[in-house]
Amino acid sequence: MSKNLEHLARRLKDDPFFVACPLTLYATSEGLNEESLASRLRCSKENFALVCLCRAPAGEAESFQDDIDRMATKFSVDADVLAEAIRRGQAIFEMQRSTESAATLLAARDGKKKRPGDKGGTNP
Amino acid sequence: MSSSSDFLISREDELALHKRLVDGDVSAPAEIANIFIDGLIKWLIDNNSSKIPEDLCVEAAGDAWEALVKNPASFKPEQGKRLGQYLCMSAQGDLRNRLSKEGRRREKSLEAVQLSAKDGKYLETVDDPSLPLRIQEEAEQAEQGRLRIVGDGLSEAESRVYDLIMRGERKTAAFAQALGVDHLPKKEKTDVVNRVKNKIKKRINRGKTDDVQES
Numbered sequence: 123m124s125k126n127l128e129h130l131a132r133r134l135k136d137d138p139f140f141v142a143c144p145l146t147l148y149a150t151s152e153g154l155n156e157e158s159l160a161s162r163l164r165c166s167k168e169n170f171a172l173v174c175l176c177r178a179p180a181g182e183a184e185s186f187q188d189d190i191d192r193m194a195t196k197f198s199v200d201a202d203v204l205a206e207a208i209r210r211g212q213a214i215f216e217m218q219r220s221t222e223s224a225a226t227l228l229a230a231r232d233g234k235k236k237r238p239g240d241k242g243g244t245n246p
Numbered sequence: 247m248s249s250s251s252d253f254l255i256s257r258e259d260e261l262a263l264h265k266r267l268v269d270g271d272v273s274a275p276a277e278i279a280n281i282f283i284d285g286l287i288k289w290l291i292d293n294n295s296s297k298i299p300e301d302l303c304v305e306a307a308g309d310a311w312e313a314l315v316k317n318p319a320s321f322k323p324e325q326g327k328r329l330g331q332y333l334c335m336s337a338q339g340d341l342r343n344r345l346s347k348e349g350r351r352r353e354k355s356l357e358a359v360q361l362s363a364k365d366g367k368y369l370e371t372v373d374d375p376s377l378p379l380r381i382q383e384e385a386e387q388a389e390q391g392r393l394r395i396v397g398d399g400l401s402e403a404e405s406r407v408y409d410l411i412m413r414g415e416r417k418t419a420a421f422a423q424a425l426g427v428d429h430l431p432k433k434e435k436t437d438v439v440n441r442v443k444n445k446i447k448k449r450i451n452r453g454k455t456d457d458v459q460e461s
Contacts, residue, residue, distance in 0.1 A: 124284045130308050139273070139316060177278035177315065189272045196273045 128167075131174035141193070142174035144211025151214060162203055169197040173204070181212045254281050257380050260329045267318040275315035276317070282333055283307055289334050290341055302344050309344070310337035407439075 134142040149159045160170035179189030187205065194201035255263070263281075267274040290303035310333050314321060321332050400408055406424035415421070421439040422428040428435065 126281055126287055126304060126307070127282050129304060130279060130283060130311070134312075141272075172276040172280060175279045177270070177272045177275050179272050185432075191302060192271070193273050197276070 127171045127175065131171045134174065138178060138212070138215055140174065141176045141178050141208060143214060144178060144208045145174060147214040147218075148207040148211035148212070151210065158245065159207075162200075163207070164200040164203070165198055173197050173199055178208065178212070181209055251302065254330060257328065261323055264318065264321060264323060264329060267315060275311075278329075279311055282330060283311060286310065286333050286337055287328070290337055293334075293338075294341065298341070298345065302341060302348070306337050306344055307333075309340035313340070317450035401458060404442055404446065407442050411443065411446060411450075 134140040135146040137143055138242065149155070152159075154162065156170065157167065160167050162169065163173070165173065173193055176193050179186045190201050190205045190208070193199060194196050194204055202242075248353075263274060263277060267278065270389060286305050286307040290306060291300060294303070313336060314333065320336075323329075403425045407421055410420055410424055418436055418439050419428065421443065422430075422435045425438060425442060427438045430438065
């Protein structure tokens with residue numbers, strides 16, 4: 123198995139298009155490194171890299187379970203653990219994103235607030 | 247994939263894999279990476295200057311793979327190109343982009359060194375990794391420009407002779423056929439061919455002289 127595939131998998135860890143992203147977030151939430159996550163998924167390190175290079179199935183899609191089964195069969199991974207890890211990782215990603223959006227909104231609102239002495243402002 | 251024409255899977259398998267990618271099969275990107283990525287990196291390393299850092303080739307191969315899996319329709323099998331060839335061309339473009347970016351980054355850091363330290367001793371240590379590729383490209387462009395100038399004003403038949411010369415053809419029969427004079431007696435045919443060849447060779451030499459004068 124090529125180190126290049128492992129390198130490619132690592133560079134995708136922030137890209138939600140690929141399975142690498144939710145698996146990385148899941149691993150972090152569980153305090154796992156790559157090897158221990160591969161072990162939990164009951165797969166080799168090599169197949170772990172290949173799973174990371176798969177397109178992430180949409181969590182809300184009807185085909186989610188079919189997609190999980192396809193990856194699990196193709197790369198000899200535990201389907202239940204994979205499904206749980208991807209769902210949790212995607213949930214964490216969404217939470218992080220909404221937290222960042224809220225923080226951005228708050229910062230924008232604070233920036234718009236007028237000081238008490240400013241003229242013409244009616245904002246609370 | 248020592249050359250882009252080395253095909254790692256059959257055309258049928260390749261088309262089926264690409265169709266799965268287009269259809270949104272989640273495992274198709276991994277399978278494509280598994281088949282092509284090592285060969286793609288090797289191809290980039292083999293077909294570019296040895297001065298280009300290997301890690302840039304690795305990243306460029308990754309860029310090309312990522313672009314394909316995110317936009318599968320960018321590869322059009324009906325145009326006759328094989329997937330390996332397409333990935334090589336795409337990765338070569340990505341490598342060029344990465345080299346340009348790297349070159350700009352280095353220029354900026356150079357400016358920063360000049361502005362902050364005003365110390366020229368750092369200038370000599372900079373080794374721009376994009377330089378070999380830029381030189382290669384500029385040489386190719388110069389060559390293409392020169393050949394275009396040589397070819398300007400030639401008749402259609404003379405252009406065919408010019409192409410044959412550039413391809414290293416030496417047989418009089420081939421030139422005679424290109425000029426449409428292969429029906430003439432041998433002596434006459436040889437004279438016509440030599441006249442046209444000399445005309446073109448003079449133009450080529452003139453082009454080279456112009457280059458030297460310009461530089």
